[in-house]
Amino acid sequence: MQTNESETAKQIAALEGVAPDLERLEVTLAEGNQAQIAALKKFAVEPDLKRLRDLIEEQRAEFDALDFLRLSNDEEFHSNFLAWLLDPNQSHGLGDYFLRSFLLQTGAQAEFHTIDWSRTRVHREWVNEVDGQWGYLDILVLNHTEEFLCAIENKIWSWEHSEQLTRYREALKERYPHWRRHYVFLSPRGTLPYREEEQKYWTAADYKIVLQLVEQTISNPANPVKEDVRAFLQQYATTLRRNIVPDANTNIAQLARKIYLEHREAIELIYQNKPDYRGDMKRILKQAISQLDGWILDREDPDYIRFRPEDWDKYGAQQTGRYWEESNPLLLFVFYCPQNPVNAGGPALALLPGTDEEIRKKLFENVRQNPLVFKPRESSLQTGVTHLQEYKWNILDESDFGNWDDPSVKSKIEGLVSSFVQNEFPDMNEVIVNCLSEFEPEQNGG
Numbered sequence: 001m002q003t004n005e006s007e008t009a010k011q012i013a014a015l016e017g018v019a020p021d022l023e024r025l026e027v028t029l030a031e032g033n034q035a036q037i038a039a040l041k042k043f044a045v046e047p048d049l050k051r052l053r054d055l056i057e058e059q060r061a062e063f064d065a066l067d068f069l070r071l072s073n074d075e076e077f078h079s080n081f082l083a084w085l086l087d088p089n090q091s092h093g094l095g096d097y098f099l100r101s102f103l104l105q106t107g108a109q110a111e112f113h114t115i116d117w118s119r120t121r122v123h124r125e126w127v128n129e130v131d132g133q134w135g136y137l138d139i140l141v142l143n144h145t146e147e148f149l150c151a152i153e154n155k156i157w158s159w160e161h162s163e164q165l166t167r168y169r170e171a172l173k174e175r176y177p178h179w180r181r182h183y184v185f186l187s188p189r190g191t192l193p194y195r196e197e198e199q200k201y202w203t204a205a206d207y208k209i210v211l212q213l214v215e216q217t218i219s220n221p222a223n224p225v226k227e228d229v230r231a232f233l234q235q236y237a238t239t240l241r242r243n244i245v246p247d248a249n250t251n252i253a254q255l256a257r258k259i260y261l262e263h264r265e266a267i268e269l270i271y272q273n274k275p276d277y278r279g280d281m282k283r284i285l286k287q288a289i290s291q292l293d294g295w296i297l298d299r300e301d302p303d304y305i306r307f308r309p310e311d312w313d314k315y316g317a318q319q320t321g322r323y324w325e326e327s328n329p330l331l332l333f334v335f336y337c338p339q340n341p342v343n344a345g346g347p348a349l350a351l352l353p354g355t356d357e358e359i360r361k362k363l364f365e366n367v368r369q370n371p372l373v374f375k376p377r378e379s380s381l382q383t384g385v386t387h388l389q390e391y392k393w394n395i396l397d398e399s400d401f402g403n404w405d406d407p408s409v410k411s412k413i414e415g416l417v418s419s420f421v422q423n424e425f426p427d428m429n430e431v432i433v434n435c436l437s438e439f440e441p442e443q444n445g446g
Contacts, residue, residue, distance in 0.1 A: 036269055043266035052255050064238050070393045072243040073343045075156040079124060079138045081236060082154065082186075082210070085217075086141055087122040096120070097223050099141070101213050103150065106205045108182045115146045125384045126151075128171035134322055134353050136384040137168045147179045153202075155187045156244065157338040158303050165198045186210070188244050211240040275404045277341040278302075284410055285335050288417040295421070298332055299324055305335040306350075309429065315436040317359045323352040323385075330354045331363070331432065336391055341401065345391030347420055348377070349428065352385055359439055364388070366435045373427045389428065 064072065071077040088096040096117035126140040139152035151172055153165060169183065183202040185193055190206030193199050214237045217223070218230055225233065260267055282305055289295055289307045296313075298306040308329055312318045321330035335346035354360055364381045367374045367388045377387035395416055400409050 036265065039263065039266040039269070043263040046259060046263060048255060048259050052259065064242055065235050066239040067243060072239045073157060073338070073340075075154060075158060078156055078244075079154045082152070083122045083124050083139050085214075086139065086150075088117045088120050090122075092229050093226050094217060094223060094229075097220070098213060098217055101216065102209075103182065105209045105213060106182070106184050106203050108150070109180070115143060115148055117143065119143065119145050125382070127383050128168065128175075130167040130171050133167065135164055135167050135171065136353075137172075140172075147176070148181070149176055149179050150182045150184065152184045152186055155185075155191070157340070157343070159301065160185075160191075160194050161301065163195065165193050165202055166195060169198070169201055207240060207244045211237060211245055214240070275401075277401065277404065278337050278339055280404070281341060281344060281413065282337050284413045285337070285417065288414045292417070292421055298329065299327055303336060303338050305337060305346075306332045307347075308332050309425075312432070312436065315433075315440065317356070317436045317439040320354040320356045320359055321352045322355055330359065331388075334391075341396065342394065342398070344395050345393040346395065347389075347417075348387050348391040349374075349389035350385050351381075351388050353383065360386075362438070363432070363435050366431055370431050373431055 066072050066077075084090050085092060085094070085098040086102060088094075088099055092098075099117055099120065120141060120143045123140045123142065124138070126137040128135045128137065137151055138154040139150075141150035141152070143149070149172065151168060153160075153168065165183075165185065172181065184205050185191070185202040186205045186207070188207045190204045190208075192204045193202050214233050218225060218233050218237070282300070285305050286297060286300075289297055289305070294310050296308055296310050298308055300306065308331065312331060313329070318330050319328055321328045330352055332350050332352065333347040334350050335344070336348070337344055351360060351363055361381060364376075364386060367376055374388055375390045377390040396409070396412070400412065403409060
């Protein structure tokens with residue numbers, strides 16, 4: 001009994017000793033909150049904020065045709081544009097100027113710049129297979145005469161996945177074992193390859209290099225540019241400045257830096273509490289899809305939510321996809337959820353690479369024969385992913401992001417999923433199922 005009383009006395013004494021510390025902590029927290037409040041108030045009346053807004057509005061007022069056409073954040077468009085510029089034999093009339101400049105700026109060996117580029121060929125989505133896994137390198141520059149190649153993997157808002165850089169390098173080494181080679185991993189901010197091993201092979205290049213080369217090409221007096229090409233390049237430079245490398249605008253970048261340094265505490269506090277737009281959007285979409293009867297969520301990555309109707313899986317043709325090792329559907333619906341939620345889109349219907357090209361060709365042709373139901377993104381069947389139904393872009397309005405915590409935003413996203421399944425999918429489903437079912441007797445009887 002005395003032991004229990006002794007222990008209780010010790011605990012009481014310990015608690016009494018903590019009390020002054022708790023009081024000091026309370027004062028410290030109160031002072032900290034007051035400091036944060038003062039920092040926020042000071043930030044709210046910063047006169048340079050108006051100047052920054054004016055500069056941004058001035059930049060936005062510049063007409064961007066590519067942004068208007070929903071191409072500014074389209075990775076495939078940027079790859080096509082770069083492939084066009086890098087090809088000395090294309091209609092731009094620049095010869096090998098851009099190709100040589102690109103190689104120089106991305107650190108290619110000096111002897112590469114003396115090559116005769118006139119017989120160079122530039123390929124988009126170079127198809128390769130390593131250990132049974134298919135890959136599609138974005139751009140491959142080949143010069144058979146000089147036995148030189150330049151491989152470019154281009155990432156705008158997507159991520160490197162499934163060790164693709166390693167597989168591309170191994171496939172190129174096997175196909176062109178004795179060639180000189182230059183590997184470029186291109187992204188908006190010059191992101192390094194994920195695998196440390198690949199960092200010694202691939203040069204990490206950022207889109208500032210592309211912007212600088214485009215602007216140099218426009219202004220280069222030694223290599224005059226045709227007026228129509230000049231206008232196209234100027235539009236592309238505008239798109240890069242506004243959407244891909246906005247910090248290339250020196251005035252905006254410098255002023256933003258000045259404001260940050262003067263109000264770092266307030267800005268960091270705001271940033272720590274900003275909404276996770278992409279994470280919230282993906283969570284709402286997945287929840288809405290999972291509640292649909294007869295629908296299955298498929299592979300997810302940082303930018304995409306994929307799903308499909310369960311009924312399609314009973315057809316053998318649907319099982320001929322070969323895009324990922326862990327799942328093999330040929331057709332999937334896709335929501336695009338990029339870091340910048342303004343550019344979110346979907347749902348699109350993706351026709352993936354597969355083991356039977358006849359099935360893919362028939363699906364593509366059936367879709368083209370139903371223009372009232374489908375709006376394909378590509379005009380021809382691609383070796384990689386072909387979008388049988390284009391994304392619906394800007395599924396949310398600018399006002400939605402200012403009212404993100406309002407339940408109406410969640411309802412709007414859920415309503416989009418529900419409307420698609422009830423109103424658009426039935427007609428699409430009829431066309432797809434009719435096509436998939438055609439292959440059942442052919443496969444069973446083959």
